[in-house]
Amino acid sequence: MSGDQLSTIDTLARELTFGRGEMIFQEGDRGNGFYIVATGKIKVFKLSFEGKEQILHIYGPGHTFGEVPVFEGKSFPASSMALEPSTILFLPRDAFVDLITATPALAMNMLADLSRRLRAFTVQIENLSLKEVPARLAAYILTLARESAPDNDPEQMPGKVTLPISKAQLANLIGTTPETVSRIFKKMADAGLITVQTKDILIQDPDGLSELSDVGRL
Amino acid sequence: MSGDQLSTIDTLARELTFGRGEMIFQEGDRGNGFYIVATGKIKVFKLSFEGKEQILHIYGPGHTFGEVPVFEGKSFPASSMALEPSTILFLPRDAFVDLITATPALAMNMLADLSRRLRAFTVQIENLSLKEVPARLAAYILTLARESAPDNDPEQMPGKVTLPISKAQLANLIGTTPETVSRIFKKMADAGLITVQTKDILIQDPDGLSELSDVGRL
DNA sequence: ATGGAACCTTGACCTGGATCAAGACGATGC
DNA sequence: GCATCGTCTTGATCCAGGTCAAGGTTCCAT
Numbered sequence: 001m002s003g004d005q006l007s008t009i010d011t012l013a014r015e016l017t018f019g020r021g022e023m024i025f026q027e028g029d030r031g032n033g034f035y036i037v038a039t040g041k042i043k044v045f046k047l048s049f050e051g052k053e054q055i056l057h058i059y060g061p062g063h064t065f066g067e068v069p070v071f072e073g074k075s076f077p078a079s080s081m082a083l084e085p086s087t088i089l090f091l092p093r094d095a096f097v098d099l100i101t102a103t104p105a106l107a108m109n110m111l112a113d114l115s116r117r118l119r120a121f122t123v124q125i126e127n128l129s130l131k132e133v134p135a136r137l138a139a140y141i142l143t144l145a146r147e148s149a150p151d152n153d154p155e156q157m158p159g160k161v162t163l164p165i166s167k168a169q170l171a172n173l174i175g176t177t178p179e180t181v182s183r184i185f186k187k188m189a190d191a192g193l194i195t196v197q198t199k200d201i202l203i204q205d206p207d208g209l210s211e212l213s214d215v216g217r218l
Numbered sequence: 219m220s221g222d223q224l225s226t227i228d229t230l231a232r233e234l235t236f237g238r239g240e241m242i243f244q245e246g247d248r249g250n251g252f253y254i255v256a257t258g259k260i261k262v263f264k265l266s267f268e269g270k271e272q273i274l275h276i277y278g279p280g281h282t283f284g285e286v287p288v289f290e291g292k293s294f295p296a297s298s299m300a301l302e303p304s305t306i307l308f309l310p311r312d313a314f315v316d317l318i319t320a321t322p323a324l325a326m327n328m329l330a331d332l333s334r335r336l337r338a339f340t341v342q343i344e345n346l347s348l349k350e351v352p353a354r355l356a357a358y359i360l361t362l363a364r365e366s367a368p369d370n371d372p373e374q375m376p377g378k379v380t381l382p383i384s385k386a387q388l389a390n391l392i393g394t395t396p397e398t399v400s401r402i403f404k405k406m407a408d409a410g411l412i413t414v415q416t417k418d419i420l421i422q423d424p425d426g427l428s429e430l431s432d433v434g435r436l
Numbered sequence: 437a438t439g440g441a442a443c444c445t446t447g448a449c450c451t452g453g454a455t456c457a458a459g460a461c462g463a464t465g466c
Numbered sequence: 467g468c469a470t471c472g473t474c475t476t477g478a479t480c481c482a483g484g485t486c487a488a489g490g491t492t493c494c495a496t
Contacts, residue, residue: 046340048348049432056343071326072333077340097326107325108289108315114332115290121339122264122295125274128346129393130266133483167444175347180483182445198444198492214267351453385474398453400475416462416474 012096013089018042018082024066027079031069033092037061040086041164045172046078055173056124057117058083058165064113070096083165128175134184135216136174138209141194141201157206163199187218230314231307236260236300242284245297249287251310255279258304259382263390264296273391274342275335276301276383282331288314301383346393352402353434354392356427359412359419375424381417405436 015038018024024035024042037059044057044065056078059065069076070093082088100106127136144161146152163170171181188194193209195202203209212218233256236242242253242260255277262275262283274296277283287294288311300306318325345354362379364370381388389399406412411427413420421427430436 046344046348048344049434052348054343054347056340068333068336070333071329072337073330074337077337100329101322101326104319104322104325107322107329108319111289111318111325111328111332112291114329114336115286115288117336118286118332118339119290119292119295121336121343122274125272125339125342125346126264126266128343129272130264130270166442168442177484178444179446179485183483186445216267384472395454396474397455397476401453404475 012099013091016088016090018086018088020082020084022082024080024082024088025076027077028075031066031074031076031093033090033096034064034067034070035080036064036089036091038087038089040088041083042080042086042088043083043169044078044080053172054175055169057120058169058173067110067114083169131213132216133174133176133180134187134218135213136176137181137184137188138193138213140170140174141203142206142209142213145203145206158203160200160202163201184218188212191218230317231309234306234308236304236306238300238302240300242298242300242306243294245295246293249284249292249294249311251308251314252282252285252288253298254282254307254309256305256307258306259301260298260304260306261301261387262296262298271390272393273387275338276387276391285328285332301387349431350434351392351394351398352405352436353431354394355399355402355406356411356431358388358392359421360424360427360431363421363424375421377421379419379421381419402436406430409436 013036016024018040025031027046039061041058041060042065043055044059045053045055047053057063057065066076066080068074100110127139131139141161144164145157148161149155149157165173167181168178171178174181185194185196188209189196191208193203193205193212195204231254234242236258243249245264257279259276259278260283261273262277263271263273265271275281275283284294284298286292318328345357349357359379362382363375366376366379367374383391385399386396389396392399403412403414406427407414409426411421411423411430413422
């Protein structure tokens with residue numbers, strides 16, 4: 001987004017603060033606006049009938065979320081909660097729709113953003129239905145490493161990553177349980193792929209990890 | 219879309235024909251345009267390393283698909299194949315981007331369309347990770363029934379639906395195997411929920427089905 | 437530093453559903 | 467009508483990973 005667009009948005013937005021664990025919206029709520037993370041970290045997730053959780057996204061500063069109902073009408077398809085103390089900008093629907101209608105470049109940005117999100121879901125569905133847990137975990141570690149590489153240059157992938165969330169949240173994100181995450185980390189370590197030190201993961205064998213993320217058998 | 223927009227699109231589009239089983243595009247292909255189903259039926263899907271398939275969408279006449287690369291740059295995140303002889307309109311990227319930039323209403327339509335698709339993926343992820351196969355199957359049957367209800371009025375849900383795809387494709391769509399689909403249909407019939415006659419499904423107990431789609435235990 | 441609350445790990449057990457293999461059914465052409 | 471091919475069903479077996487239960491760590495706040 002250009003600086004111009006951002007400053008216009010500033011005048012439209014209301015700033016909200018949430019403590020760790022506070023709900024931002026609930027699945028089924030009528031959405032009359034959407035959100036931008038200013039500081040902190042939030043998750044968007046679904047709960048099953050029995051209370052099991054599947055995380056759909058985890059977003060930090062700069063990310064927008066909750067815009068599906070803005071464009072589609074209807075209600076939020078999932079719920080959202082602050083993972084740590086966070087400040088969130090809320091953009092009311094009507095003013096934003098006016099703005100985006102008047103600003104083709106903003107509309108194109110929004111289309112690109114939703115498209116990226118569709119791609120991300122595509123990958124998540126592939127992971128959940130076509131890969132086993134070891135492959136999903138390997139893929140997650142590699143994604144983390146790639147994201148934190150300077151210039152996103154895969155050649156500069158760091159040898160150490162730090163988990164940005166608890167292992168329990170990580171389990172929910174990749175569609176499994178904390179117990180299983182723990183066991184697979186152990187197996188990966190035994191196989192010489194990584195070393196786990198609390199929240200830090202040393203990547204011993206990037207190629208091996210990469211193969212595991214495709215082939216999936218440990 | 220208004221008639222005006224459609225006729226403009228007509229002049230931009232190229233018409234393509236595909237036989238049953240023909241590929242429309244492959245995951246990773248550079249997308250320099252997107253598609254509208256004119257007649258026939260197509261699937262969008264991912265393949266695993268070992269060749270297992272997960273269907274992401276099945277689309278009939280009127281649906282657009284393959285627009286993610288148009289807005290995001292990059293390549294198709296999944297592959298697409300004709301399920302029956304189909305005619306497909308292809309819209310080249312550049313002309314369409316010009317048109318959408320000049321036509322705010324069209325941009326809003328596109329945003330609404332992508333938002334609907336995000337919602338659909340949200341449901342699919344929920345199904346894959348939070349529900350067991352019986353619940354997914356029940357949900358699929360109910361979705362079929364609701365879609366074919368007059369005016370989409372749930373009160374008018376028909377007592378019979380006809381599967382629009384083979385049971386093998388259905389299995390791929392809900393993330394399981396033909397064997398399992400067969401067994402669960404049998405159990406549902408034994409429980410008095412439905413009767414299966416080849417491609418026709420008589421819905422005996424809509425409420426029971428609905429409960430199964432939430433609670434998931436048969 | 438110390439007590440407590442999250443969070444994480446490990447073990448034992450169990451089950452949903454995948455896989456493999458073989459037959460039944462149904463549609464299509466000859 | 468009969469052979470053939472694709473689609474579906476049924477049975478037997480197996481295993482990834484979920485669940486339950488019991489310690490072990492880490493991180494705070496006091």
